[in-house]
Amino acid sequence: MSCAAPADQFQCWVREQADKWNAPIVEAPEGRRDEFVDPYFKRAKPDQAVVILKAREPAREERLDFQQCSNAFLTCGRPDRLQELADSLTAEDLSACGQKWLTRFIPFFTEGERRQAGCRRRLFFSQVEFCDNLIFRRRAALDKLGERLLDANRTIGQPNKITVIFCRKVTKHYRGKLQTEIEDMNLPNPVIRSHYRNGFIKQYVRDHLILRTEAAGNNVTDYGVNKAVEHLPASRDKLCDQ
Numbered sequence: 001m002s003c004a005a006p007a008d009q010f011q012c013w014v015r016e017q018a019d020k021w022n023a024p025i026v027e028a029p030e031g032r033r034d035e036f037v038d039p040y041f042k043r044a045k046p047d048q049a050v051v052i053l054k055a056r057e058p059a060r061e062e063r064l065d066f067q068q069c070s071n072a073f074l075t076c077g078r079p080d081r082l083q084e085l086a087d088s089l090t091a092e093d094l095s096a097c098g099q100k101w102l103t104r105f106i107p108f109f110t111e112g113e114r115r116q117a118g119c120r121r122r123l124f125f126s127q128v129e130f131c132d133n134l135i136f137r138r139r140a141a142l143d144k145l146g147e148r149l150l151d152a153n154r155t156i157g158q159p160n161k162i163t164v165i166f167c168r169k170v171t172k173h174y175r176g177k178l179q180t181e182i183e184d185m186n187l188p189n190p191v192i193r194s195h196y197r198n199g200f201i202k203q204y205v206r207d208h209l210i211l212r213t214e215a216a217g218n219n220v221t222d223y224g225v226n227k228a229v230e231h232l233p234a235s236r237d238k239l240c241d242q
Contacts, residue, residue: 028053
């Protein structure tokens, strides 16, 4: 089999490794992925690759009584503990997990060769998203607030307001969009999106009863944050303040 492009080479390598590990490559199910992969882990050894999903696997939680709707929690019996679990994710956790699997999946240099050549793997992130979800009991109340937000936020993309939101002064040297867009006008609740450089703030209704305010960036340096994974807390603080 010929694999010329880097992406094709990686896919070939994954298929070869999957055969070596006897780990099937399967499409993600429509239902809960954690329940789908559980049978594969019944006789698994520590750090053994037993199945490869063509999708992202959601994180598992402690034995908490909660109701989940797509990627939001509608209810939770112990919200304080849920928040503690979310806040406990550190840059060190991501780095340790990433380095372990990089060693497994990219075995191009031995530890001795990397040490001798002064080479090491570093992890970086560029695109980040943080959101705040307001859960409503009645759709009518959400619709009423949505209408008020449409009126109040039509001009939120103006330079003076963007400066306040992103804590980054907009000067004559600025390059990028500065505007607010009202999208998906065919929906009962249109989407409000305000741009800043390579990112935006977006407000929209999700899953009928959730009003989501989402700050996202495709280049974290726009907010004065370096891309190394170690700077995840600074990125979180910046975008959560938006």
